[in-house]
Structures are given as C-alpha cells and as structure tokens.
Amino acid sequence: MSAEGHDHALDHEHEHHHKDTFITKYIFSIDHKMIAKQYLITGIIMGVIGVSLSLLFRLQLAWPEESFKIFNVLLGDKFAPDGVMANDIYLALVTIHGTIMVFFVLTAALSGTFSNLLIPLQLGARDMASGFMNMVSYWLFFLSSVIMVGSLFVEAGPASAGWTIYPPLSALPQAIPGSGTGMTLWLVSMAIFIASSLMGSLNYVVTVINLRTKGMTMTRMPLTIWAFFVTAIIGIISFPVLLSAALLLIFDRSFGTSFFLSDIYIAGEVLHYQGGSPVLFEHLFWFLGHPEVYIILLPALGITSEVIATNSRKPIFGYRAMIMSILAIAFLSTIVWGHHMFISGMNPFLGSVFTFTTLLIAIPSAVKAFNYITTLWKGNLQLNPAMLFSIGLVSTFITGGLTGIILGDSTLDINVHDTYFVVAHFHLVMGISALYGMFAGIYHWFPRMFGRMLNKNLGYVHFWVTAICAYGVFFPMHFIGLAGLPRRYYTNTNFPLFDDLQNVNVLITMFALVGGAFQLVFLYNFFSSIFYGKKAVMNPWKSNTLEWTAPVEHIHGNWPGAIPEVHRWPYDYSNPNHEEDFVPQNVPMKEGEEVLHH
Amino acid sequence: MTSLLVIIVLVLLAVALWQLTKIFDLTQVGSSSDSSEVATDNDNNIQGYLMFGFLAFIYIFTIYGLFKWGNLVLHTPASAHGAEVDNLMNITWVLIFTVQAITQVLVHYFAFKYRGKQGQKALYFADNNKLEAIWSIIPAVVLAGLILYGLYAWTNIMFVDEDEDTVVIELYAQQFNWKARYSGADNVLGKANVRYIEGANAVGVDLSDPYAQDDVVVTELHIPVGKKILFKMRSQDVLHSAYMPHFRAQMNCVPGMVTQFAFEPIYTTAQYRELPFMVEKVANINALRAKKSAELVAKGEPALDPYTFDYLLLCNKICGASHYNMQMKIIVDTPEDYKAWLKDKATVVNEVKAALAEPASTDAAVGSDSAAVKGDKEVAVTAMK
Numbered sequence: 001m002s003a004e005g006h007d008h009a010l011d012h013e014h015e016h017h018h019k020d021t022f023i024t025k026y027i028f029s030i031d032h033k034m035i036a037k038q039y040l041i042t043g044i045i046m047g048v049i050g051v052s053l054s055l056l057f058r059l060q061l062a063w064p065e066e067s068f069k070i071f072n073v074l075l076g077d078k079f080a081p082d083g084v085m086a087n088d089i090y091l092a093l094v095t096i097h098g099t100i101m102v103f104f105v106l107t108a109a110l111s112g113t114f115s116n117l118l119i120p121l122q123l124g125a126r127d128m129a130s131g132f133m134n135m136v137s138y139w140l141f142f143l144s145s146v147i148m149v150g151s152l153f154v155e156a157g158p159a160s161a162g163w164t165i166y167p168p169l170s171a172l173p174q175a176i177p178g179s180g181t182g183m184t185l186w187l188v189s190m191a192i193f194i195a196s197s198l199m200g201s202l203n204y205v206v207t208v209i210n211l212r213t214k215g216m217t218m219t220r221m222p223l224t225i226w227a228f229f230v231t232a233i234i235g236i237i238s239f240p241v242l243l244s245a246a247l248l249l250i251f252d253r254s255f256g257t258s259f260f261l262s263d264i265y266i267a268g269e270v271l272h273y274q275g276g277s278p279v280l281f282e283h284l285f286w287f288l289g290h291p292e293v294y295i296i297l298l299p300a301l302g303i304t305s306e307v308i309a310t311n312s313r314k315p316i317f318g319y320r321a322m323i324m325s326i327l328a329i330a331f332l333s334t335i336v337w338g339h340h341m342f343i344s345g346m347n348p349f350l351g352s353v354f355t356f357t358t359l360l361i362a363i364p365s366a367v368k369a370f371n372y373i374t375t376l377w378k379g380n381l382q383l384n385p386a387m388l389f390s391i392g393l394v395s396t397f398i399t400g401g402l403t404g405i406i407l408g409d410s411t412l413d414i415n416v417h418d419t420y421f422v423v424a425h426f427h428l429v430m431g432i433s434a435l436y437g438m439f440a441g442i443y444h445w446f447p448r449m450f451g452r453m454l455n456k457n458l459g460y461v462h463f464w465v466t467a468i469c470a471y472g473v474f475f476p477m478h479f480i481g482l483a484g485l486p487r488r489y490y491t492n493t494n495f496p497l498f499d500d501l502q503n504v505n506v507l508i509t510m511f512a513l514v515g516g517a518f519q520l521v522f523l524y525n526f527f528s529s530i531f532y533g534k535k536a537v538m539n540p541w542k543s544n545t546l547e548w549t550a551p552v553e554h555i556h557g558n559w560p561g562a563i564p565e566v567h568r569w570p571y572d573y574s575n576p577n578h579e580e581d582f583v584p585q586n587v588p589m590k591e592g593e594e595v596l597h598h
Numbered sequence: 599m600t601s602l603l604v605i606i607v608l609v610l611l612a613v614a615l616w617q618l619t620k621i622f623d624l625t626q627v628g629s630s631s632d633s634s635e636v637a638t639d640n641d642n643n644i645q646g647y648l649m650f651g652f653l654a655f656i657y658i659f660t661i662y663g664l665f666k667w668g669n670l671v672l673h674t675p676a677s678a679h680g681a682e683v684d685n686l687m688n689i690t691w692v693l694i695f696t697v698q699a700i701t702q703v704l705v706h707y708f709a710f711k712y713r714g715k716q717g718q719k720a721l722y723f724a725d726n727n728k729l730e731a732i733w734s735i736i737p738a739v740v741l742a743g744l745i746l747y748g749l750y751a752w753t754n755i756m757f758v759d760e761d762e763d764t765v766v767i768e769l770y771a772q773q774f775n776w777k778a779r780y781s782g783a784d785n786v787l788g789k790a791n792v793r794y795i796e797g798a799n800a801v802g803v804d805l806s807d808p809y810a811q812d813d814v815v816v817t818e819l820h821i822p823v824g825k826k827i828l829f830k831m832r833s834q835d836v837l838h839s840a841y842m843p844h845f846r847a848q849m850n851c852v853p854g855m856v857t858q859f860a861f862e863p864i865y866t867t868a869q870y871r872e873l874p875f876m877v878e879k880v881a882n883i884n885a886l887r888a889k890k891s892a893e894l895v896a897k898g899e900p901a902l903d904p905y906t907f908d909y910l911l912l913c914n915k916i917c918g919a920s921h922y923n924m925q926m927k928i929i930v931d932t933p934e935d936y937k938a939w940l941k942d943k944a945t946v947v948n949e950v951k952a953a954l955a956e957p958a959s960t961d962a963a964v965g966s967d968s969a970a971v972k973g974d975k976e977v978a979v980t981a982m983k
Binding site for chain 1: 693698
C-alpha cells in the first residue's frame, strides 16, 4: 500500500479543498461512489414496490376472488370493490411487477450500483470517464422510475399487456384498458430508461478501456470488471433495438402506421391496419429480451466470482476459462432470441436453428458452474453473508439453468411454453440468482459504500429464510406448469381440470409471504447500519482488489495520493510464496517470484 | 380471516427471530472491535452445518414434491406424436436430475466440509486444463445428442406433408372465445378475412369463394380419432395461443396471418376418460370439489357440479381481462360419430341466408353483441383521457 504518499496526499487534498454543497454532494453528484449509492437506494425502493405487487397477486392466486381488505386499501374501489381483486388489475400487477423487477431492479440497480462503484475503484481510476454523463444517466433512470411508478395511478390502470407488451394487445386500448394512457407512460418511461442505460453502458466501456491504472492489463482485471464490461457491450448492442421497437409501437398507436398490426376486427369494427406483423415485434423485443437475461445475470456472476474467491481464500478456478465463457455467453446471447418464439408462427426451420444455438449456451454456463464448485474445493471458506448468497446463487443458477434444457428444446417447449414451468425456470435462473448476486454485492461492498458494516447475524437470518422460501416458491411451481397450467391467469377456477393444483398454489403463496416479509430484516439491517453500523476497517474481508486500498472515508478522486500500481492478478489468495493468505494487487512481485497461474 | 391469521403469525415469527438475533448480538458484547461483523470460526462452523442442512432440505423437498405432486403432471399423451415428445422429456429429466443431484451435493457439501478456520491456508489451485476440457466436452457431447433427437422430433411434428391425408379445420380466436371452421367435403377452407365479418358471418368467410360454400362454423370442437388433423389458426384481434395440453400441441394465433399445427388424436374422449390415471385424477378432483361444495352449501350458495373429464383448448397468450376464461371443449369421436355430428350442421352460407331471411332476430343478436362491445369501448375511451 502506498503508505509513504499518504500524509503528503492529505495536505494536497486540503489545499484544493472546494466546498461541496448539499446539492452537489448528495443530489447532482458527479462522483461515481455517490451515484452508485443513489442507484442502489432507488433500486431498493423499486424492489420493494416490485416484490409487493407480486405478493398481492400471489394472494389472489391462492385464494381466488376472496375479499382482502388490503386490496381495497391499495387498489381502491375501482379495481378492488369490496376487497375482491378485479381481473384487469391482476394483469396490470403482473405486468408492472415484471417490468420493475427486470428493468429497474435487476438491470439498472444491479449494474448501476456495482459498475459505478467498482469500475473506477477496482481499476484504479479517479472516477468514470464522464462524471457528468454518469450523473445524467442516474437522473434519467430516476425520471423513468418516477414515470413507471406514476403509471400505477392512471385512472384506467397501468400497462396490462405483460412485461413483453406484445401488440396488438399493447397497441389497442379497445383490447384492454391498460393499453391507453398506462401503456403510453410505460413506453415513455422505457424510452427514457434506455437512454439512461446507454449512457451508463458507454461510460463503463470507455472507462474500462481507457482508465486502467499502470499494470492493470486486461488479464489482470477482476472478473467483476470483466462481467460489467461485457454486460455494457451487450446493452449497447441490444437496447437500441428495444428502443426502435418501442418507437414503432408508438407510431402504430398514435400515428396510424401498420408496423405490427394487420387485419384487426375489434369492438365491432374493422381497423385500417394492413400488412404489419406482431411477429416482427416479437423478434425486435426478444433481440433485446434475451441478451437482457444476461445483462441481468452476468454482473451477478461477476460479483459471485469475486466474493467466492475472496471468501474461499483461494484463486478463482480457471480465470481465463471464466473470461472465455463470459465472452461466449455474450456472443451466443445475441443469437438465441428465437427460443422465445418457437410457437409464434415463425417458420419451424428457424426453430431448429434457435434450438441449436440455445443449447450451446449451456456449455459456457456449465463451465462457470463447475469452476465455482472447484473454487470451493479445498478452500478455507469464510462463510460471511455475502458468501452464503454467492453459494446460493450457484445453487439456484444450476437448478434454474437445468430446466432451460427443456425450454430451449423446441420440441419440449411446445407443451410447457407460457405455463408456470417457464415462470419457475426464469425466476430461479435469473430472478433469484441475480437477486442473490445483488445481495452478495451489497453485503460484501457495504463497508466500501457506507464505511460501516452490516450486521452479520441479521444477514444470516435474511439468507436462510430467503433461500428456503425461494425454493419453496419456485420448486412446486414446476409441477403446476407441467400439469399444463397457463401463466397470467387471474384464476383457474373456471377449469375444474386444475382444481387439484389449488393446494400447491396456497403453499407457494405461503412461502412467498414469509420470504417477502423477511426482506424487512434486510431493509432494517441496511438502513440502520448506514447510520449505526459498526465502523468498517479499510479491508475487512482481506481482499486483493484495489478498492480496498482506498481510504474508508469517500474522497473525490478515490486515493489521496498517487493511484496504486498493479503488479499481479487479483486472485493471489493462499499463494504459497507468501506468508499471508492474500496478496493485494498493488504488492510488487518478490524478487524471483514466479507467476503461479496462466 | 385465514389470511389475517397468516399475516399475524408471520409478524410474530419475524419479531421472534429479530429478538433472537438481538440476544445473539448481546452475547457478543465483548467483541466490539471493528471486525466483529466478519465471520469467525464459530460462524463458519454454524453456517457450514446449516449448508449441510440446506442440502438435506433440497433433497427432502424434491422427493416430497415428486411423491406429493408427481401425479399432477400431464400423463399419457392423447396424440400420436405425444409419445415422442414425452420420451424426449423423460430422457431430459433423467439427465437433469442426475446433474442436479450431483452438483447440489458438491456445492453444499464443499461449503460444509471446507468451512474455514483462522490461520489455515487454502490450496492454491488456479487452473487445470484437463479438468476444464472434461467439463466443456461432456456437456457438449450430451447436448449434441439431445439437440439431434430434439430436432428430429421437431421436424416430424412441425413439417406437414402437403400430400398427406389430413382433415383441415380452422381454429378462430377472438376476445374471449374460440370457434372452429370445418372445411366441408372439399377439405379446403374458403378464403376469409376480418373485412368480411358481418352479422352471422362472424369469422369473416368470403361467401363468394367456391371453396367456402360447404364451410361450417361451430363453437365446440369435434375431431375424429386416428386421423391427422391439420389446424389452421387465425385471430381477429390480438395474439392468442391455441394450447391443447393433452395432445402436446400449441401454436399462437396471430392477427394478419395463418399459423398451423397438426396432430393425430389416438384416444377418443370416452377412452381417455377410462384410462386408470384419469379415473384416479377425476376422483381426486371430485373429492376436492365435494369438500368445497359442502362449504358453499353451508354458506347458502349453490354446490359445484361434479367434474367429468374433457379435452380442452385453452388460450395461452395474454389476450385481455378475460384471458383466464377463454376455452373450448374438444371432443374426440369415433369416425362414425364424427361424421354423424358434422352431417346436419348448417353451412356458413346457409346461416347467413337464414339470418337475412329473418332480419329482426339477427339484429337483436348482433345488437346485443355490439352493446357489450360498446361497454368495453367506453372503458377504453376513459382510459385515453
């Protein structure tokens, strides 16, 4: 550590001290650490909203059309007269839950928090390449969040066409009331969101390429940075396609064009649309939509790599293979979108092609899973809460990923497509896994963000209840999917065929309620620790990466003196040539020390 | 009431656990140093054992689930291609369970076995090309097998030979019901487009098309056993999906285009009802319904009808507020019954003629229909405001 430069640096700081006002420090900050915190807290608020919506519709699914006081209180007389949830608001809840969780929590908050916090700190940069653009990115995200949440209060209800907003349902207010103002706000919010996401991604890519400290070659970057870097690239490639789809949909809705609509008879009249195709929209949507899964998952896997290596006190196994598999996943993710469309009416030959590319993705994913397991093998595991969440991620990633072999196979997809089997699959493999990754990141880097420690015992309680409830919710869900129960049904009481599934639905809801309630433990821990947590030391987890060489108190420019130089890879844990079980990246190689990895 | 009870229990449970952690915190008062929130040997021990416990939980829960819910899963396929789908499914399941069983043991057992101790060092094991090659190649080979089998089955199911002897039937979707159009003696569907929709011509058949003259439109689907049925699908408003789970069949209905799916039913409805698994399933469902009926009757509400099995066509693509109730009964007949059923159905052309002959009654029918539609429209208009 650059101890000699320390005092000198402090003087340096004092000389150039310019006063931060409350507004420049906490609101329109251009400091990446503050922006990371802003993203995190906005994300947590969005997460609370998103999860709460799901608990509401889980109540309806377990006890269909029963009266709950809370529905009337939250949804009002229009959507829950006498406390019975109306069928159109059910679809709205499902839609907004999906939108918020996928885009606002697991894309923006996950990447926004940890890319912003870690890219400059782990690479040894003073800040992001463009602090101003970074600030704009956050505020656009904030604006889009406000609009999305605001759309919940539109009189006719928010967007209700599912988070995939397939037209014509999303294009025609005659088809469902939520496709009026609610849908307009959804599209506006998403357009702003995409602008925000692109600014963030460009910033991450430019920073990674240009602002690495001396000695930080690409193959010495921590896997977190590799994951964020590749995620940003996928985002830049795919998000503009969603933007174009949204714009064309706005044209169809408002200016009478026919990109996605044709031959429609609704509400007693023939509409003028001619020649468009909803299948085109599906292609455009999933061209983003599938890479989006990896935009969500890769940062979580990056965080897990870092947390598992640090807490195993062991090098991550197969560092280069991990990078290769990130790159392979990124490449393949852009050519598999059609597996969402096997039965959309597109040519079955295309289905064959997409089956092939989709199942290929299982190979790099398997490599990653096995490499994590091997990293645990013969480690000296420090089972901190962050480590538990990372191990939990590996577990749910495998469980959820394996059922992808069924869904990615066009033949098998025919009968489970759009059933609860799909819901169970993607919630485990990307929802829960990414959420675990996010929790791991929060528990691990909380001291770096707030200078205080989270309470570990509350962390343990949080993890175990969440882990049991996550399996409790999503494991039984596979069965009701295999029984043929379609998703997005307000109730299945109209199908006596499904009467025997009702007990399972009740069990799922029970687990969901307990799991949801225990997130309060986390919220309490998080917010009280910001103010009253125990003060953190500089490197509490004895980690190798550069962020732990910066002082606990946040300062502009991150390091008071010179930026540390990097002399080795980030995974020299338990290196036999060194006494300590960790060797930070800025420690020079000893004379004659050999590199023990390739 | 039950829900209130559940919520109270949850809250109490949360309070109890919170108190527990507080007590646990207080026992550690002595160690107020800065690193007290980092896992100690004691923590590693407890969490390691919990990891092992969690492994047991996953295993027990999985086995419990298989026994308890295994029989809910769709059973014997009712179509000729269904056996192939289920066979591939079973092979895939064996693979999934094997991999899942092994990897979950490794993850959680390692987390238990290698729980850390202070002062210990881990093994420095950064890479091993042989190992990595093994777990790239094994999945690649296994997946190649699955892909080949899958593509073989997919091609058989999806590509229908033009010359094949099939019965052509149109499935017509609209918010929120299904109709079926039979192609008649010529086995060719007449031209159709939403622009022809008028009065009794509800699916928009081109009445001047010679092929359309013998077309018949119904709201209950009958199909003959042992014949390949080629379904042509249309939608008049939004996306729908024709899902026939017992036949392992599904295809979206897309406004503006015609999609298709073909299968051969192999059990008549009567035969399928007699299959032992179905007898058991129906008995189980009826037991549940009887229990529910007793509750309803006690509240002074009418009891539920007992359930008899029928094949169903469900909508499986979100299509609007009543998506959850868009269904059509499918009846698989013997060829003789099928012929007899279809014989005296009026053709669309005749229905339209009949409707024109007595304008008053059709007007009333159409009128009430569009009144309902108008109601929806008003909601939509307020939505726009």
